[in-house]
Amino acid sequence: GKKLNCSPDSFRCTLTNIPQTQALLNKAKLPLGLLLHPFRDLTQLPVITSSTIVRCRSCRTYINPFVSFIDQRRWKCNLCYRVNDVPEEFMYNPLTRSYGEPHKRPEVQNSTVEFIASSDYMLRPPQPAVYL
Numbered sequence: 001g002k003k004l005n006c007s008p009d010s011f012r013c014t015l016t017n018i019p020q021t022q023a024l025l026n027k028a029k030l031p032l033g034l035l036l037h038p039f040r041d042l043t044q045l046p047v048i049t050s051s052t053i054v055r056c057r058s059c060r061t062y063i064n065p066f067v068s069f070i071d072q073r074r075w076k077c078n079l080c081y082r083v084n085d086v087p088e089e090f091m092y093n094p095l096t097r098s099y100g101e102p103h104k105r106p107e108v109q110n111s112t113v114e115f116i117a118s119s120d121y122m123l124r125p126p127q128p129a130v131y132l
Contacts, residue, residue, distance in 0.1 A: 002065045006112040010040045046106035046113045052089040053115055054107065058082040063090075065111055069103050 014033045019025040025032060054063040056077040066078035072091075076083050086102050093105050107113055119125075 001109075003110045003112075004065050007042060010037050010042060010112055011035070042112070046110050047116060048107055048113050049116045050089065051118050051120070052087050053117060053121070054084075054087060054090050056080060056082055057084055062115075063105075063107050065108055067108065072100060072102065075102070 012035045014031055014035070018032065019028060055061060056063075056079070059077060059080040059082070061077055061079045063075065064078065068076045068078070069086075070076060070083060073086050074083050075086055090102050090105065092099050093101055096104060098104075102108065
């Protein structure tokens, strides 16, 4: 099944319930913040090595468990509601070795994944470390 909540070891909010308005948050006098550990070493983290990283064409959100699939070829962004095409390469699921089930891909089944981007996503080659 889907893992909709990420591990609190990597992402945690200071409040368990967020007030609906800024005025209510001010009245509560509680700090609202997010604790992020982007490079935390998480075991059992799905690693995505696909050459295609699927993102919304409008707001650039990564495909995630909260998007909705309209059909096998289109998905709706959960942030801006734009309908996007499912790329042909995304139709193959390397985990199940099956074709035509984009809703079963790890990017859509897990709230936290690690993307290994190809060189196509680099503006320039990695630079050597510089020590000052």
